[in-house]
Amino acid sequence: MSETAVAELPRDFDELRASILAQRESLPKRIAQIAAYALDNPDEIAFGTAASIAVSAGVQPSTLIRFAQHLGFDGFTSLQGVFRARLRERNSSYEERLNTLRVGNGAAAGNHRILDGFLTASRKSLDVMSRTIDEATLDRAIDVLARAETIYILARRRSYPVASYLAYALGKLEVRNQMIESAAGLDPEMISFATPKDAVIVISFSPYAPATIEDARGLSERGVPLVAITDSAFSPLASFAKLWFEVAEADFGGFRTLASTMALSMALAVGIGEARRTGRGKGRRGGAI
Amino acid sequence: MSETAVAELPRDFDELRASILAQRESLPKRIAQIAAYALDNPDEIAFGTAASIAVSAGVQPSTLIRFAQHLGFDGFTSLQGVFRARLRERNSSYEERLNTLRVGNGAAAGNHRILDGFLTASRKSLDVMSRTIDEATLDRAIDVLARAETIYILARRRSYPVASYLAYALGKLEVRNQMIESAAGLDPEMISFATPKDAVIVISFSPYAPATIEDARGLSERGVPLVAITDSAFSPLASFAKLWFEVAEADFGGFRTLASTMALSMALAVGIGEARRTGRGKGRRGGAI
DNA sequence: GCCGGAATGAAATAATAATTCCAGTATTTC
DNA sequence: GAAATACTGGAATTATTATTTCATTCCGGC
Numbered sequence: 088m089s090e091t092a093v094a095e096l097p098r099d100f101d102e103l104r105a106s107i108l109a110q111r112e113s114l115p116k117r118i119a120q121i122a123a124y125a126l127d128n129p130d131e132i133a134f135g136t137a138a139s140i141a142v143s144a145g146v147q148p149s150t151l152i153r154f155a156q157h158l159g160f161d162g163f164t165s166l167q168g169v170f171r172a173r174l175r176e177r178n179s180s181y182e183e184r185l186n187t188l189r190v191g192n193g194a195a196a197g198n199h200r201i202l203d204g205f206l207t208a209s210r211k212s213l214d215v216m217s218r219t220i221d222e223a224t225l226d227r228a229i230d231v232l233a234r235a236e237t238i239y240i241l242a243r244r245r246s247y248p249v250a251s252y253l254a255y256a257l258g259k260l261e262v263r264n265q266m267i268e269s270a271a272g273l274d275p276e277m278i279s280f281a282t283p284k285d286a287v288i289v290i291s292f293s294p295y296a297p298a299t300i301e302d303a304r305g306l307s308e309r310g311v312p313l314v315a316i317t318d319s320a321f322s323p324l325a326s327f328a329k330l331w332f333e334v335a336e337a338d339f340g341g342f343r344t345l346a347s348t349m350a351l352s353m354a355l356a357v358g359i360g361e362a363r364r365t366g367r368g369k370g371r372r373g374g375a376i
Numbered sequence: 377m378s379e380t381a382v383a384e385l386p387r388d389f390d391e392l393r394a395s396i397l398a399q400r401e402s403l404p405k406r407i408a409q410i411a412a413y414a415l416d417n418p419d420e421i422a423f424g425t426a427a428s429i430a431v432s433a434g435v436q437p438s439t440l441i442r443f444a445q446h447l448g449f450d451g452f453t454s455l456q457g458v459f460r461a462r463l464r465e466r467n468s469s470y471e472e473r474l475n476t477l478r479v480g481n482g483a484a485a486g487n488h489r490i491l492d493g494f495l496t497a498s499r500k501s502l503d504v505m506s507r508t509i510d511e512a513t514l515d516r517a518i519d520v521l522a523r524a525e526t527i528y529i530l531a532r533r534r535s536y537p538v539a540s541y542l543a544y545a546l547g548k549l550e551v552r553n554q555m556i557e558s559a560a561g562l563d564p565e566m567i568s569f570a571t572p573k574d575a576v577i578v579i580s581f582s583p584y585a586p587a588t589i590e591d592a593r594g595l596s597e598r599g600v601p602l603v604a605i606t607d608s609a610f611s612p613l614a615s616f617a618k619l620w621f622e623v624a625e626a627d628f629g630g631f632r633t634l635a636s637t638m639a640l641s642m643a644l645a646v647g648i649g650e651a652r653r654t655g656r657g658k659g660r661r662g663g664a665i
Numbered sequence: 666g667c668c669g670g671a672a673t674g675a676a677a678t679a680a681t682a683a684t685t686c687c688a689g690t691a692t693t694t695c
Numbered sequence: 696g697a698a699a700t701a702c703t704g705g706a707a708t709t710a711t712t713a714t715t716t717c718a719t720t721c722c723g724g725c
Contacts, residue, residue: 134460175419196517199511202643207500209639213495222488248537346635350498353625354491
């Protein structure tokens, strides 16, 4: 009953692990059994019910509760919370930081905070892309684009900077490309030049520029291969582009970064360049699909 | 009540995702709302309870169950199972990937390696900026720019995407700005409008675009305050800009990233917006459209 | 070999969460 | 424009799951 030197309760998984290891000698047999099981099968603890875990670890449910209480928790549920937090933590370590970096507060360090916010948001975007990018899509996109006679680039508003970078990089790599800009009002003619032998890179994020969507749809209907970069499976682009990347950019103060979109674009450009140089995409059809 | 042709139920997350996408057009409003939420916050679904998810997605718990049934599951619990399975699997595959990245630095698939290179280079650039940015310069630059009647933006070639982003962001923030583009050949006139009451953001990296340097020099000589973003103290811009940032972008395969330049630009834009809103930038708030 | 205290197992209970039901409201169809 | 149908919100109900309780067993000291 009395606080038998339970110290403080572990707040995260590492602390919990350390706590278990520290007292493993002095634990009762069944508790030790659960402790070993927990460290070996953390996912089971995170997802299972007290009963199911008990069965698979060969103890009674009540033992699980006693185990949790031994560690200083008030029940199985809060112990389980730590195991779950461990799984989500991989994703959300930046969230916390971004939340503490609100734009408005703190007059003195305000500007530095803002920069810090964008740096953090950019890093987060990059990390998310590291984890979620689909290699197969990347390979196929580069394959399709490397085969194209002319690559049309279609992006407006917030995505326009990416388009201009792509045009620059592809130009440097001597890949023929054509930006479709809205300024001059020549878009319809430009678009009419595109054939199924060409390809389009289209970039648009919510709220989608209507002109971009319509142009993309038109091109798609005429059989021009489309590679889209967009932000969700619900994007209109996702519905009619054969190949599309989902890019989740973090934001700060309502302004989303372009960090991972940019990195992806650079990779596309260089990948296309490589494919052309090594002949992977030239006239040879029937490679990888 | 009868089995209304619900097809087969998704066994893993990818199938589930595909299933959602396939019918997204025909889903009822609230169901679609949950569908979007689920694809955006899969972790919430994996760990939350029906009630907690319902609150955070802004629907009723019963809607969640209807959503699950729409997809062919017999209830929320079995739907949740798919989200949990994904989390377990993703976890192991993420660790796998990290390992292969460390090990097979050269042998890995070409295109993925390229993307990875740009992601890494971008991260590195951000880290460098975190460490080296000069707060005082940032504060002063934002102060100067917030006072300007019109902000002129001057950047070409590789830096042009940054300029176009700045123009977009400042526009959003209702800060009057004017890009100086080379295309139309109107630059001289545009530049002639600038007065010491305005300010210029000029961005250029080695090899510096001659036109940018000349324009910047001209503006500087006419007393227009200059804020420069460039890559070294030896840059010509550093010599005649009162305020300048040194930005060291990492590169991959000879292509430098724009990650930290972009982050800095976003911070400048938002910082200017903040300064205007809070009146820090003198009294000229009416200057914007 | 017996006693006291901790540890354990098993079942009862309390808490929590999923599901169902129904009334009211939109939306479609004829 | 009316009827039918589908959708939604909210509370009631049922199921599941964590926790508590208590009788029993185990184990070291006298």
